[in-house]
Amino acid sequence: VIRAAARAFDEHGFHNTSLDDLAAALHVTKPTLYYYVGSKEELLFECFRAGVDRIQATFDEADRMQTPARERLVVVARGYAEAVASEFGWCMVRVEHQDLSPALSGPIQALKVEIDRRLRQLLADGARDGSLAVRDPRMAAFALAGALNWIAHWYREDYPGEGRLTPAEVADAFVAEFLQGLLPRQAP
Amino acid sequence: VIRAAARAFDEHGFHNTSLDDLAAALHVTKPTLYYYVGSKEELLFECFRAGVDRIQATFDEADRMQTPARERLVVVARGYAEAVASEFGWCMVRVEHQDLSPALSGPIQALKVEIDRRLRQLLADGARDGSLAVRDPRMAAFALAGALNWIAHWYREDYPGEGRLTPAEVADAFVAEFLQGLLPRQAP
Amino acid sequence: VIRAAARAFDEHGFHNTSLDDLAAALHVTKPTLYYYVGSKEELLFECFRAGVDRIQATFDEADRMQTPARERLVVVARGYAEAVASEFGWCMVRVEHQDLSPALSGPIQALKVEIDRRLRQLLADGARDGSLAVRDPRMAAFALAGALNWIAHWYREDYPGEGRLTPAEVADAFVAEFLQGLLPRQAP
Amino acid sequence: VIRAAARAFDEHGFHNTSLDDLAAALHVTKPTLYYYVGSKEELLFECFRAGVDRIQATFDEADRMQTPARERLVVVARGYAEAVASEFGWCMVRVEHQDLSPALSGPIQALKVEIDRRLRQLLADGARDGSLAVRDPRMAAFALAGALNWIAHWYREDYPGEGRLTPAEVADAFVAEFLQGLLPRQAP
DNA sequence: TATGAATGAGTATTCATTCAT
DNA sequence: GATGAATGAATACTCATTCAT
Numbered sequence: 031v032i033r034a035a036a037r038a039f040d041e042h043g044f045h046n047t048s049l050d051d052l053a054a055a056l057h058v059t060k061p062t063l064y065y066y067v068g069s070k071e072e073l074l075f076e077c078f079r080a081g082v083d084r085i086q087a088t089f090d091e092a093d094r095m096q097t098p099a100r101e102r103l104v105v106v107a108r109g110y111a112e113a114v115a116s117e118f119g120w121c122m123v124r125v126e127h128q129d130l131s132p133a134l135s136g137p138i139q140a141l142k143v144e145i146d147r148r149l150r151q152l153l154a155d156g157a158r159d160g161s162l163a164v165r166d167p168r169m170a171a172f173a174l175a176g177a178l179n180w181i182a183h184w185y186r187e188d189y190p191g192e193g194r195l196t197p198a199e200v201a202d203a204f205v206a207e208f209l210q211g212l213l214p215r216q217a218p
Numbered sequence: 219v220i221r222a223a224a225r226a227f228d229e230h231g232f233h234n235t236s237l238d239d240l241a242a243a244l245h246v247t248k249p250t251l252y253y254y255v256g257s258k259e260e261l262l263f264e265c266f267r268a269g270v271d272r273i274q275a276t277f278d279e280a281d282r283m284q285t286p287a288r289e290r291l292v293v294v295a296r297g298y299a300e301a302v303a304s305e306f307g308w309c310m311v312r313v314e315h316q317d318l319s320p321a322l323s324g325p326i327q328a329l330k331v332e333i334d335r336r337l338r339q340l341l342a343d344g345a346r347d348g349s350l351a352v353r354d355p356r357m358a359a360f361a362l363a364g365a366l367n368w369i370a371h372w373y374r375e376d377y378p379g380e381g382r383l384t385p386a387e388v389a390d391a392f393v394a395e396f397l398q399g400l401l402p403r404q405a406p
Numbered sequence: 407v408i409r410a411a412a413r414a415f416d417e418h419g420f421h422n423t424s425l426d427d428l429a430a431a432l433h434v435t436k437p438t439l440y441y442y443v444g445s446k447e448e449l450l451f452e453c454f455r456a457g458v459d460r461i462q463a464t465f466d467e468a469d470r471m472q473t474p475a476r477e478r479l480v481v482v483a484r485g486y487a488e489a490v491a492s493e494f495g496w497c498m499v500r501v502e503h504q505d506l507s508p509a510l511s512g513p514i515q516a517l518k519v520e521i522d523r524r525l526r527q528l529l530a531d532g533a534r535d536g537s538l539a540v541r542d543p544r545m546a547a548f549a550l551a552g553a554l555n556w557i558a559h560w561y562r563e564d565y566p567g568e569g570r571l572t573p574a575e576v577a578d579a580f581v582a583e584f585l586q587g588l589l590p591r592q593a594p
Numbered sequence: 595v596i597r598a599a600a601r602a603f604d605e606h607g608f609h610n611t612s613l614d615d616l617a618a619a620l621h622v623t624k625p626t627l628y629y630y631v632g633s634k635e636e637l638l639f640e641c642f643r644a645g646v647d648r649i650q651a652t653f654d655e656a657d658r659m660q661t662p663a664r665e666r667l668v669v670v671a672r673g674y675a676e677a678v679a680s681e682f683g684w685c686m687v688r689v690e691h692q693d694l695s696p697a698l699s700g701p702i703q704a705l706k707v708e709i710d711r712r713l714r715q716l717l718a719d720g721a722r723d724g725s726l727a728v729r730d731p732r733m734a735a736f737a738l739a740g741a742l743n744w745i746a747h748w749y750r751e752d753y754p755g756e757g758r759l760t761p762a763e764v765a766d767a768f769v770a771e772f773l774q775g776l777l778p779r780q781a782p
Numbered sequence: 783t784a785t786g787a788a789t790g791a792g793t794a795t796t797c798a799t800t801c802a803t
Numbered sequence: 804g805a806t807g808a809a810t811g812a813a814t815a816c817t818c819a820t821t822c823a824t
Contacts, residue, residue, distance in 0.1 A: 043314045048814060049816085059789050059790080060789085064816070070815065070816090126231045126312075128230050129231065153400075164395075172372065173392045173396070176366070177368075178364070180367055184360060203354050203361075204357065207352075207354075207396070208396070209400050210399045211396060211400075211401070212352055212397050212399075213350070214351040236797060236798080238796095246805075246806090247806050249807085252800085253804065257798080418692050419693065421693075425818075426819095436819085437785055437822085438784055441783065500688070500690075504607040504610050505609075536778060539774070541767070545768060548764075548768075549771055553741045553744075554740070556736065556743055556744060583775075584772070584776050586727070586775045588717075588720070588726045588773050589773045589774055590725070590727040614792095614794095622809075623810050623811080624795085625795090625797085630808095633795080
């Protein structure tokens with residue numbers, strides 16, 4: 031139901047998707063849409079939330095694990111990548127606060143901050159339990175979030191190069207890169 | 219002249235910036251705008267190009283250096299971060315190909331691919347000259363580009379936490395994180 | 407049942423009252439409304455008629471009296487004022503024939519003419535029986551009807567000034583003003 | 595320019611006049627309308643003000659006269675009747691505050707109160723200078739205003755009866771009726 | 783009796799773009 | 804170089820009305 035909107039926004043962009051288009055894609059008429067949803071921006075909001083809920087769920091799952099932060103990071107990254115590569119990815123990553131009234135822009139901002147907080151918390155946990163060597167948790171979180179969010183931009187299109195990876199594989203590759211760093215290790 | 223457009227797009231978003239607004243911000247009238255620029259999407263294109271030119275220049279500069287790829291990477295990352303944190307950052311990172319006619323969407327896509335290619339090349343160089351230990355250059359490039367591009371999303375607003383960093387400092391922090399990885403090193 | 411519509415029209419205006427609003431106010435759903443009433447304009451028509459019936463009843467009552475026209479005028483004015491100050495006042499006074507299809511607009515126009523005719527008749531009676539000194543019965547009827555109708559505009563709101571009068575008192579004041587005129591009487 | 599709107603509102607009612615109709619009547623297109631006027635309700639507001647200005651001007655004129663209030667009342671009534679019978683009459687008399695945003699509804703209410711105040715003032719002046727015998731200035735003002743306002747309802751249509759009067763003649767008839775009252779004078 | 787779901791026909795408003803001056 | 808005026812096309816949103824259940 032709301033998934034169709036996410037797909038349309040993903041395909042044409044929020045502003046280039048008229049509710050007429052959307053209604054047509056759902057084989058109903060515009061007023062029918064309004065019967066189920068209050069406004070276009072509410073639709074966008076719901077798409078956003080659907081995606082974020084998935085990420086939150088991943089964090090929740092990780093929180094329930096009794097493993098070092100490093101392993102929890104892998105779980106989170108995979109869930110994050112899957113959410114961002116899903117049909118809701120565009121909405122999560124591209125919403126612009128200017129497209130939303132303050133009433134909805136506020137909650138969205140809050141959710142974004144929450145995600146950022148939990149990611150930073152996870153890195154800090156890693157620093158504490160010794161499983162991660164994070165220099166600046168704030169910057170590390172930004173870098174990691176950026177890398178993951180960006181998946182929404184390139185994943186759907188046939189990204190250049192051969193071999194298509196699943197979102198989880200992409201996440202694994204990213205995490206591997208982040209964990210081991212690009213610096214060559216000297217042989218002992 | 220074109221910088222005003224970038225600032226307006228950055229502040230209100232492309233679709234929420236009418237040419238009336240833009241003209242008003244420049245203290246001229248709409249037809250005057252059309253005297254200087256062909257269309258709204260051309261404006262967007264120019265903003266995009268202005269930002270990308272800066273990144274290309276950084277790559278050019280790095281190419282002229284005779285240093286290992288690792289050091290060139292630092293130079294590139296700094297220039298990249300500065301470009302993305304500049305007023306053109308939004309345009310570079312947020313342009314949606316659906317907002318542009320094929321005539322302009324093509325070149326933009328080409329420029330994006332070019333940037334990606336050069337970044338990947340740089341990482342491959344590092345693998346060859348032994349200064350970088352890159353597993354999957356394609357994924358590493360995506361991760362790095364994502365982290366850097368994302369700066370455009372959070373840098374302008376007062377990002378949470380104390381201490382405001384310059385874009386170059388952010389780039390350094392990112393590169394440090396990427397180079398050394400998050401995995402704790404055993405003491406020798 | 408139909409009274410709720412009158413109140414809603416009075417409060418929000420005919421065009422600003424959607425049947426959704428009305429249904430909500432009655433704690434039912436829109437189709438339920440349609441079970442009881444054929445259309446929105448029929449609703450308006452019924453409200454109009456409810457008010458006019460009351461005025462007609464007053465005229466009937468006056469007609470049954472065997473008193474001079476002057477006293478019957480007082481009775482009519484009171485009933486008229488009460489009708490116009492009632493919840494149906496707005497509908498009676500504000501209906502616009504453009505809001506109604508010809509099928510309903512005709513009867514309404516006929517009722518209006520009928521009221522006008524009876525009022526004029528009453529004034530003419532007064533001229534005949536010597537209890538009223540009416541110059542131009544047509545204009546006098548218009549003036550009187552206008553003064554009384556206008557009550558619907560100002561009565562509901564707390565009209566300026568102290569002391570709230572009942573509709574009948576307002577009618578008495580109006581009639582007194584009309585009967586005695588504004589011209590000072592010379593002392594005998 | 596704005597007069598066309600008044601005529602259209604008068605003929606079809608505010609809600610039944612679409613801006614398309616209006617634009618068509620002016621032989622322009624809808625956006626051209628918006629070039630000159632901010633919104634539909636602003637249009638209504640201007641119509642209202644145009645009419646009220648005329649009434650205010652009449653009051654101003656009367657204020658400059660050095661005659662007893664009774665004579666000034668005749669002047670005011672004529673001007674009032676002409677304003678109300680003009681193309682702006684409908685707008686003045688029928689505007690509903692629910693059709694206007696608070697921003698415009700406030701000023702309109704203020705103007706209405708102002709008119710009421712001046713009329714009451716005039717009657718009070720008459721009581722003071724002995725040229726008028728007003729019992730309750732408030733009620734008398736309401737009655738007079740109602741009678742005059744109501745002209746807007748019946749004047750345009752071919753009102754029943756023969757002999758078409760000018761608005762000034764109607765005003766004279768009304769004032770005569772009001773001044774002399776309906777009560778027969780006993781012969782001395 | 784009552785309703786959930788659906789819709790056709792509007793309606794105000796916006797905006798990129800043009801053109802005569 | 805610059806602008807006032809104009810417009811075609813689109814778009815979000817509303818509402819009276821219907822109908823199967």
